[in-house]
Each structure stands twice: as C-alpha cells, then as structure tokens.
Amino acid sequence: MEFTSLKGFKDILPEESARWQEIETKARHLLSAFGYQEIRTPVLENTALFSRGIGQETDIVSKEMYSFEDVKGRGLTMRPEATASVVRAYVQHRLYQNYPIQKLYAIGPMFRHERPQKGRFRQFHQIDVEFFGDPGPISDAEMISLAMHFFEAIGLRELTLHINSLGCPDCQPEFKDHLKVYLADRASDLCPDCQIRAQINPLRVFDCKVETCKSIVQNAPTIPAFLCGNCRDHFDSLKAHLDGLNISFEMNDLLVRGLDYYNRTTFEIQTEHLGAQNAVAGGGRYDGLVKTLGGPDHPAIGFAVGVERVVALLEASESLEPRRPELFIAALGSKVRLLTFQWTTALRKQGIWVELDYGGKGLKSQMKKAGRLGARNVLIVGDDEVAAKKAILRNMETREQMDIDFETLISTLKEML
Numbered sequence: 557m558e559f560t561s562l563k564g565f566k567d568i569l570p571e572e573s574a575r576w577q578e579i580e581t582k583a584r585h586l587l588s589a590f591g592y593q594e595i596r597t598p599v600l601e602n603t604a605l606f607s608r609g610i611g612q613e614t615d616i617v618s619k620e621m622y623s624f625e626d627v628k629g630r631g632l633t634m635r636p637e638a639t640a641s642v643v644r645a646y647v648q649h650r651l652y653q654n655y656p657i658q659k660l661y662a663i664g665p666m667f668r669h670e671r672p673q674k675g676r677f678r679q680f681h682q683i684d685v686e687f688f689g690d691p692g693p694i695s696d697a698e699m700i701s702l703a704m705h706f707f708e709a710i711g712l713r714e715l716t717l718h719i720n721s722l723g724c725p726d727c728q729p730e731f732k733d734h735l736k737v738y739l740a741d742r743a744s745d746l747c748p749d750c751q752i753r754a755q756i757n758p759l760r761v762f763d764c765k766v767e768t769c770k771s772i773v774q775n776a777p778t779i780p781a782f783l784c785g786n787c788r789d790h791f792d793s794l795k796a797h798l799d800g801l802n803i804s805f806e807m808n809d810l811l812v813r814g815l816d817y818y819n820r821t822t823f824e825i826q827t828e829h830l831g832a833q834n835a836v837a838g839g840g841r842y843d844g845l846v847k848t849l850g851g852p853d854h855p856a857i858g859f860a861v862g863v864e865r866v867v868a869l870l871e872a873s874e875s876l877e878p879r880r881p882e883l884f885i886a887a888l889g890s891k892v893r894l895l896t897f898q899w900t901t902a903l904r905k906q907g908i909w910v911e912l913d914y915g916g917k918g919l920k921s922q923m924k925k926a927g928r929l930g931a932r933n934v935l936i937v938g939d940d941e942v943a944a945k946k947a948i949l950r951n952m953e954t955r956e957q958m959d960i961d962f963e964t965l966i967s968t969l970k971e972m973l
C-alpha cells in the first residue's frame with residue numbers, strides 16, 4: 557500500500573527547498589541586523605491561549621483550529637499563528653526582566669483547518685516578527701521598513717504599503733459606537749455573520765468578504781475622523797518617519813484588525829504581481845495583548861509574512877538555477893578508489909560539493925553521470941595518472957584540461973573551485 561500526504565498538507569521537495577532556504581537565510585540576515593533574535597516555540601499549545609489571544613469570536617478560533625483532546629482530556633491546539641505563543645513565552649520566561657526592549661522572530665509551520673484551495677494549505681509557514689516594550693512610533697516605522705527591506709532583498713517588487721491607525725482605548729470606543737449605530741441601521745442587509753459581529757465587535761465587519769457587507773462598509777464611518785490628539789500625533793510621526801526613509805504608503809481607512817487589544821498602527825503590504833491583489837505581509841500594534849495573556853502592561857507591535865505566497869510569487873517571476881556539484885571525481889581501477897575517496901572527503905570538509913561514482917563503472921559511464929549531475933569539473937584518475945602522480949582536471953564548460961600533481965592536489969583544487 558502506498559501512502560500520500562494529507563489533503564491540504566504539502567511536501568516541500570528538493571527543487572523547491574532551495575527557494576525556501578534563500579528566503580529564510582535573507583530574512584535571518586536582515587532580522588539580525590535589526591537586532592532581532594530567534595525564538596522557537598512549540599507547535600502545540602493549550603487551546604485557551606488562542607481563544608484568549610486571537611479572540612473567541614474570530615473565524616480562526618471558531619472554525620479553523622486543529623483542536624483535540626489528549627488522553628487526559630486536556631484541550632490542545634496546533635498553533636494557527638505565532639503571536640499568541642510568542643507572547644506566552646515572553647510572559648512565562650519574563651523576557652522583559654533584563655532588558656525592557658525585546659525583538660523576537662519565529663519561523664515555522666502554522667495549522668488551520670481551512671477548505672484547501674489553490675495556494676492555501678492547512679499547514680502553512682510564516683515568518684513572524686514581534687517587538688516588545690516600546691509604544692512607537694519610531695519602532696512602528698522601523699518595523700515597517702524592515703518588512704519592506706525584506707521584500708526588496710528577496711527580489712519581490714511592485715509592492716504597496718497600506719497603513720491605518722486604529723486609535724486607542726481613549727478614542728476607539730467612540731468610533732465603535734458610531735459604527736454600531738451605522739451598522740444597526742443596515743443590519744438586514746448584512747450577512748448573518750456580520751449581524752452578530754456588528755453587535756459584538758463591529759470592526760470585524762470591515763474584513764468580511766461578502767459583497768453586500770463590503771459595499772456597506774465603503775460608506776461607514778472610519779477611524780481617522782475619531783482619532784484623539786495623541787493618536788493623531790503618533791500616526792503623523794509614523795508617516796514622517798516613513799517619508800524620511802522614502803517609503804511610500806497609502807492611507808487605507810478600511811484596514812483594521814478586529815480585536816480589542818489592537819490599537820494605533822496597522823499595516824499591510826500588498827502586491828499587484830500576477831494581476832491579483834494579494835497581501836504578502838500584515839501586522840500592527842497590539843499594546844493590550846501582553847496584559848490580556850497575564851503579563852505586564854507592555855506595548856508591542858508585530859507582523860507576519862506568508863512564506864508560501866512569497867515562494868509562489870518569486871517562482872512566477874524568475875527561476876532559480878539548480879545547484880550543481882563543483883567536482884566529479886572519475887576514478888578508474890580499484891587501487892585509486894581509496895585515494896580518491898580520501899580526496900573527496902577532504903574537499904567536502906572545505907565546503908566544496910564533490911561527487912563520485914559509487915559503483916566502479918568505466919570512464920564513459922562515469923563521464924555520463926557527471927554530465928547528468930551538471931558537474932562543473934571532472935577529475936580523472938586512472939592507472940596512467942597514478943603512475944605519473946598527476947590527475948587530469950577537465951572543465952566541463954570550456955572542455956579545457958590540465959594536470960594536477962597528487963602532492964598539492966587538495967590545496968590546488970581548494971583554490972580553483
């Protein structure tokens with residue numbers, strides 16, 4: 557019986573993994589320059605962490621989580637996103653104790669039980685970036701510029717940055733009251749989900765994908781008109797800092813996060829690549845979450861990048877050249893095979909990709925194998941070469957050949973390859 561992977565779960569095959577490595581390597585490099593350190597949290601957590609940390613009435617928590625009971629009847633969940641886990645770890649290990657500013661990132665798989673469709677998976681991957689301990693707005697601008705630099709570094713272009721401010725506990729309630737009244741007047745035209753949202757958490761109506769809800773939202777009161785003086789100053793300063801870095805942005809009044817602990821800066825980076833509007837990263841300030849999850853009242857801001865989407869966009873725009881061995885060693889005769897095996901190992905220790913023939917075939921067959929692997933060079937060693945103590949190095953692209961003395965072989969190859 558042959559097995560296949562679960563629906564919505566995908567193997568990342570060798571031909572794709574090079575792209576993943578490239579994205580992750582560039583992300584780690586850039587994050588490190590911005591002072592971020594990696595945190596690795598478990599994929600399994602208490603279900604309550606996510607219902608508190610993401611919100612009981614969100615689609616993620618109510619419909620999409622992989623939740624189950626373990627043998628002792630404890631409610632567990634495969635993490636559907638990273639922020640709640642990172643905040644849990646920040647609080648549990650008192651990461652703020654020694655240094656009040658903590659910049660953390662996590663890269664890994666997330667799990668959501670969504671209907672599988674093109675480009676969406678039940679196990680998907682995120683690069684998650686969180687900044688604790690500063691209320692902004694400089695940290696907000698720094699984070700947004702980090703996200704933009706990342707996409708620039710990996711070669712993703714035609715990006716649009718959308719920003720909005722969600723206000724604070726001083727000014728958000730008044731806006732919500734106005735929004736509730738506006739939505740209540742139009743309740744009969746809202747979808748059933750939004751009729752409930754309109755009462756519990758009206759901001760979430762902004763995220764609805766149903767057409768009638770979308771058009772109702774278009775004329776709804778928006779947050780900017782209600783911002784208090786402090787929030788307006790914060791937002792203006794963020795914009796000034798983005799201008800200072802020559803990062804262009806669009807103000808998007810409809811960009812929201814529907815949970816109480818989200819406040820002030822919210823942003824999304826979209827690409828118009830391939831025609832469709834797609835968010836490649838989204839984030840924002842969540843000053844209330846650390847406290848909600850049992851920690852001190854520390855401000856925080858974060859964002860996440862969907863790796864699958866980035867991979868798909870890059871794949872469509874340029875193909876990666878497959879990796880090729882620098883050297884194939886074609887050894888002829890059992891006597892030389894131990895010697896060339898030693899050379900192979902010595903060169904690999906220097907970080908050079910060397911391949912060899914494992915079976916003891918003839919020269920023609922070994923050359924064919926070297927060609928199939930795309931080896932850039934072949935080192936030929938037979939009885940004549942052993943007698944002369946010189947191996948033949950052939951450049952497979954130029955077809956040029958040269959002799960290399962056995963004695964200095966490793967150092968010569970190390971320099972050349």
Ligand SMILES: [Zn+2]
Pocket residue numbers: 723724725726727728783784785786787788
């Ligand atoms: Zn405010």
Ligand SMILES: [Zn+2]
Pocket residue numbers: 746747748749750761764765766769
């Ligand atoms: Zn709706």
